[in-house]
Amino acid sequence: MLIRLRDSYVTATGPIHxxxxxxxxxxxxxxxxxxxxxxxxxxxxxxxxxxxxxxxxGKRLRVTSTVTDTNPNTNNTAVTYVLRGGQSNRQWISAxxxxxxxxxxxxxxxxxxx
Amino acid sequence: xxxxARVVNAAAILLFTGALKxxxxxDTEKPSTTxxxxxxxxxxxxxxxxGVSPTAIARPxxxxxxxxxxxxxxxxxxxxPNNYALEFAPYWLAPRRTLTFEExxxxxxxxxxxxxxxxxFATSRPDTVSDTSSTRVALGIRVVPLAGHASARFxxxxxxLDSIQRTRIPVIQxxxxxxxxxxxxxxxxxxxxxxxxxxxxxxxxxxxxAANEAIRVDxxxxxxxxxxxxxxxxxxxxxxxxxxxLATAMxxxxxxxxxHFLSVAGGVSGVFPAGRVDGSRxxxxxxxxxxxxxxxxxxxxxxxxxxxxxxxxxxxxNALETGARLLWMHNNLGISxxxxxxxxxxxxxxxxxxxxxxxxxxxxxxxxxxxxxxxxAADALYVTMSFGQEFKQLGVDRRPLVAILGLQLLxxxxxAVKLPTKS
Numbered sequence: 462m463l464i465r466l467r468d469s470y471v472t473a474t475g476p477i478h479x480x481x482x483x484x485x486x487x488x489x490x491x492x493x494x495x496x497x498x499x500x501x502x503x504x505x506x507x508x509x510x511x512x513x514x515x516x517x518x519g520k521r522l523r524v525t526s527t528v529t530d531t532n533p534n535t536n537n538t539a540v541t542y543v544l545r546g547g548q549s550n551r552q553w554i555s556a557x558x559x560x561x562x563x564x565x566x567x568x569x570x571x572x573x574x575x
Numbered sequence: 576x577x578x579x580a581r582v583v584n585a586a587a588i589l590l591f592t593g594a595l596k597x598x599x600x601x602d603t604e605k606p607s608t609t610x611x612x613x614x615x616x617x618x619x620x621x622x623x624x625x626g627v628s629p630t631a632i633a634r635p636x637x638x639x640x641x642x643x644x645x646x647x648x649x650x651x652x653x654x655x656p657n658n659y660a661l662e663f664a665p666y667w668l669a670p671r672r673t674l675t676f677e678e679x680x681x682x683x684x685x686x687x688x689x690x691x692x693x694x695x696f697a698t699s700r701p702d703t704v705s706d707t708s709s710t711r712v713a714l715g716i717r718v719v720p721l722a723g724h725a726s727a728r729f730x731x732x733x734x735x736l737d738s739i740q741r742t743r744i745p746v747i748q749x750x751x752x753x754x755x756x757x758x759x760x761x762x763x764x765x766x767x768x769x770x771x772x773x774x775x776x777x778x779x780x781x782x783x784x785a786a787n788e789a790i791r792v793d794x795x796x797x798x799x800x801x802x803x804x805x806x807x808x809x810x811x812x813x814x815x816x817x818x819x820x821l822a823t824a825m826x827x828x829x830x831x832x833x834x835h836f837l838s839v840a841g842g843v844s845g846v847f848p849a850g851r852v853d854g855s856r857x858x859x860x861x862x863x864x865x866x867x868x869x870x871x872x873x874x875x876x877x878x879x880x881x882x883x884x885x886x887x888x889x890x891x892x893n894a895l896e897t898g899a900r901l902l903w904m905h906n907n908l909g910i911s912x913x914x915x916x917x918x919x920x921x922x923x924x925x926x927x928x929x930x931x932x933x934x935x936x937x938x939x940x941x942x943x944x945x946x947x948x949x950x951x952a953a954d955a956l957y958v959t960m961s962f963g964q965e966f967k968q969l970g971v972d973r974r975p976l977v978a979i980l981g982l983q984l985l986x987x988x989x990x991a992v993k994l995p996t997k998s
Contacts (some may be wrong), residue, residue, distance in 0.1 A: 463747065463751060463754070465751055465752055465754065465755070467755075472748065482672070482673055483675060483676065484670065484671055484672035484673055484674055484675070485670065485672070485674060486671065486674045486676055486678065486679025486680070487676060488676050488733065488737075488740075488822075488825075489676065489740070490734060490737060490740035490741055490743070490744065492744045499865045502741075504675070504676055504677070504737075505675055505676075515892050523748070524743065525744050525747050525748055525751075527740045527747060528741045529678070529736060529740065529819075529821075529822050530820045530822060531736070531822045531825050531826070532679060533826050533829075534664065534667045534690070535600065535636070535667050535670075535671070535903075536636075537670050537671075539670060539672040541673070543674055543772065554586050554672060556670065556672070561819070562819075562822070562823065563818065563819035563820075563821075563822030563826075564815070564819065565743075565811075565814075565818050565819070567747045567750075567811065569747055569748065569751035
């Protein structure tokens with residue numbers, strides 16, 4: 462199962478930070494790339510500095526995550542994206558329940574930086 | 576003790592030594608059967624207090640499912656459901672979108688308590704035909720503030736899963752790009768169709784040809800995108816199958832956690848004559864506590880337990896018991912020593928005095944100390960030897976001797992009963 466999120470984010474002059482949180486205690490791997498170049502990866506992304514607003518404007522921020530249901534207490538998987546430092550702070554949440562125990566859900570988010 | 580195969584116990588042959596003669600003499604008094612395992616904190620205190628092992632347990636995963644189940648089983652809250660068992664973990668009824676994997680697998684004591692807190696509820700009426708028989712109801716809670724840490728095997732499986740997850744990323748992006756391309760083609764198709772309709776209305780042959788060409792190019796692109804998407808999906812599916820196997824193995828390995836463990840439970844039961852609140856009375860109260868420490872190498876387990884039981888109707892059940900066990904395991908050999916101290920008590924009838932109503936409390940204490948050696952001779956064959964002293968029995972000065980040599984034969988490769996899955 463692939464969940465896609467496509468949106469834009471209006472930058473400002475200050476630095477832009479990204480948080481990606483994988484919820485429900487599930488095991489995940491996240492990769493962050495800007496215009497196709499990976500800039501960070503891990504089980505979650507905490508306060509990642511992406512660059513200055515002017516520098517990022519016009520670029521494409523991509524966050525690709527894969528979440529496996531390793532938590533026997535819930536079948537829920539969720540990815541929360543938070544962008545800070547632009548004209549306003551914004552949060553997006555994508556969630557999906559796996560159909561089978563140990564199932565995997567993939568998430569792909571693309572934010573066009575304006 | 577030694578890990579058991581997930582099979583039915585086929586046969587147990589117990590050979591009693593001559594020392595059992597002492598026990599046989601006291602057989603007229605039924606010996607206490609409390610062992611260390613009896614004192615362990617139960618997973619479902621309500622079921623333990625009622626002494627039931629329900630085969631159908633409602634385990635709602637959402638507040639709506641919980642409410643629906645309760646309302647349907649109780650005729651919209653008007654009657655007590657009969658022979659009903661419910662168990663749920665309040666923490667997991669709501670989505671936990673900020674709970675990370677690390678916080679869940681290596682929780683702080685407060686987080687561990689939150690995520691392990693469970694409520695059990697059960698009702699039981701032995702005579703289901705008569706409406707006048709009493710319904711027994713029990714409510715229990717359980718919490719695990721200390722849950723140890725992941726075993727080495729769990730960490731190995733985690734590394735393997737992480738490795739596969741990394742390889743998914745470029746394939747996911749390929750699939751997502753193909754789907755984006757298909758979406759764009761669908762959007763463009765409306766524009767091409769409108770252009771074709773306008774050109775046809777004007778009978779503009781050049782514009783018609785251009786619109787048809789654009790539609791043809793998009794169709795070719797769509798075919799390519801679909802093929803790419805199918806290929807990526809097949810690759811991801813194959814990887815997902817491997818991930819599922821690892822996730823299942825991680826679940827099993829999570830049961831082999833190491834370190835400090837603490838679980839606490841409590842419950843209360845009541846008796847409702849004819850299923851009505853009028854004339855209801857207290858049944859049993861139970862409190863359990865289990866602390867253990869498990870080392871990976873050498874494989875050493877230390878466990879301490881406490882159980883308090885108060886039964887209003889049956890004074891023989893009243894007891895405050897404590898126990899401890901030390902277990903050492905090496906290859907196929909397990910050696911353990913366990914000790915249980917039992918403080919049985921009875922609560923006297925209320926008597927009126929000048930200072931008010933009083934009750935007398937009478938205690939009788941006794942110990943059980945047993946050493947156990949267990950050896951796995953083959954995959955399905957265990958040899959067990961126990962030696963020690965049983966609890967002192969009423970009217971007998973000497974304490975019974977425990978001396979048992981046993982053979983345990985297991986058979987079957989797979990569980991006979993399918994394990995329940997999450998709802």
